[in-house]
Structures are given as C-alpha cells and as structure tokens.
Amino acid sequence: MAVTVSSDLSVTVSADQNVEKLIDKREALKESLKKGESKAVGVSQVMLGFLIISYSVPLLSADFTEVLMFGVPWWSGLIFVIAGAFTLVMEKCNTIEMVFASLVVTVLATVISVIALIIYIIDMMNNPETKCKLDSTQTCDHRHYATMFNLGIKSILVCLYTVATSISSAFSIILYKERERFNNYSVTT
Template identity: 45%
Template sequence: MAVSVSRDLTVQVLEDVNAVKLTDTQQALRAAIQRGEPKSLGVSQVMLGLMVMSYSIPLHLTHITEVVNLGVPWWSGLTFITAGVVAIILDKHCTMKILRVCLIASGVSTVLSVVAVIIYSVDMSRNPGSPCVVTSYGPCDEEHYATMLSRGLKSSLLLFTLTQTVISAIVCFLLFRQRRSFGQYSSLHQAAPLTPTTITAPDFY
C-alpha cells in the first residue's frame, strides 16, 4: 500500500499495485473459465445423472443382474449430479478453492464413469437376450420381453454414461489448464481496495 502526504498534511492512500494485479488476475480467471461454459456443462451433468437414475428404476422390475446388484446407476448418477452442481457453483463463485473442488469432482466422475461403462459392457455380454419361445398366449414368452427390456435400458444407460465420461473429461481438461495458468494466485477470493482513499489531517488551529 502506497501513501503520499501533501504539503497541507492531506494523506492520500494510493492504489496497491499488487491488489490491482490480483484483481485483474481474478477477472482473467473468471473470463477464462466462463469461456469453457462450466454452467452449461454442469447442467448437462445434472440432467444425465437424473436420467441415469430414472432409467434404472424399471431394471428392478425385470431380470436382476450385476448392474442392479452393484447399484451402478445410483452411485454413478449421484456422482454425475454432484460434479454438475459443483460446476454450476464455480460459474457463480469463481475462486481457486472451488476450482480445485470442481476439478476433483470431475476427475472422480470421469473415473467412475469408465468403471460404470465396463460394468455395463460385462453385464450385457454375460446376460444376452432370451430367445423368443412361442406360447399359447402370444408370439413370445415373458422372459424374452423382460430380457429385451433390460438390455434396452442398459444400452441407454451405457450411452448416457459414455456421454458423461466425455463431458467430465472435457471439464477436467479445461479446469486443469486454468489451474496451471492461475495456480500461483491461491488467494484470488480475497478482495482488495481498488480506489485511492484520501484522509485529511485534523485542523489544530
């Protein structure tokens, strides 16, 4: 903080150069992050998480497989929603602390998405669709329709999870690049005065 004293004993507090640089860097960080549109990506993650969890509900009414036993749609969907909410918060409150939290959440979401994709793929290969057996009540038995419904739902969940993997990977890449660029400014959330302040000495006469 620079201080100047004039001849009439007026004390003027000048702008702090470091504070100005810090604020400019904070604004640059916000602009850089908003160019990546974290809010849009966060909303997409939340919507995908909700869709994964809602699409998994009918799986409990069909043939129970490893996907249902391990609860893959539920923990993966909750992870997607959490990562999306943190990304939306980052868009509103752009600080290095929230950036690191968002980076960690997106990284975890990416890893768990890959794990979920593997589980879906293995489950679908181990549980093929039941062949159509003609019965007196219709062209195929109930087992055929149940397995076909289960595979259809798992295919949709696999597609949603692949999309989430791509989105989380993009968010991780963008945030990691910004963290490397602005990582030295660890206290960007601290505000500093930008305008000069004038203090007039009291009149002793």
C-alpha cells in the same frame, strides 16, 4: 509497494505491480468462468445424473444382475448430480479453491462413469438376450421379451454414460487448464 519521500515530507505510495497482476488475474478467472460454459456443463451433468437414475428404474422389474447388485445406476447418477451442483456453485463463487473442488468432483465423476461403463458392458455380456421359444400361439415366451427390454435399457444407459464421460473429461481438462493458468498467482499472507 514503492514508497517515495520528497523533500517537503509528503509520502507517495504507489500500488505494487504484483498486487495489480494478482487482481487482474482474479478478474480474468472470473471472466473466463462467466462465459457460460460452466453453467451449461453443470446443468448437463445434473440432467444426465437424473436421466441415468430415472432410466434405471425399469431395471428393477427385470432380473437382478451385476448392475443392480452393485447399485451402479444410483451411485453413478448421484455423483453426476453432485458434480453438476459443484459446477453450478462454481459459477456463482469464482475462487481458485472452488475451481479445484469442482475439478476434483468432475474427475471423480469421470472415473466413476468409466467404471460404470465397464460394469454395464460386462453385465450385458454375462446376461445376453434369451432365445425365442415359440409357444402354441406362435409368440415368444415372456423371458425373451424381458431380456430384450433389459438389454435395450442398458444400451441406452451405455450411451448416456458415454456422453457423461465425454462431458466430464472435457470439462476436467478445461478446469485443470484454468487452475494451472492461475496457480502461479496465489496470495501469501
């Protein structure tokens, strides 16, 4: 803050350049996050979370495999819903702290989606489709159709996890760059 005193005893206080820069940077943060991309990412994360959970319900009627034993669809779908909710809240509350919180949750969602992908792939390799055993009516037994259905659902879920991993990792990079861009301008009291 620059203060000048003239000979007639009037005091002039001009705004500090650093404070102006800080205010400008905060406004730039708000504008960069208000472009709408974070809202779209948040909605897509929430939708992917609910899709993963709902598409996993039919797996409960099949064999109890590694995916269900670890509860992968439930905790991974839930973390996507939470990450999307954080992103949507960040859209409304534009602060560096909220960007950091959203970054942490989005990185966690990325890591969990990679872990879920690995578990699904291992599960699909350990529980392949059974061979078709023809009965007297020349149709396959029910076990063949059950494992075929199970693998089909898991293949769809692997595709959803791939999309979720891509979205979360790309958004993590965007949030990290935003955080780094505004990290130099913090208020000290």
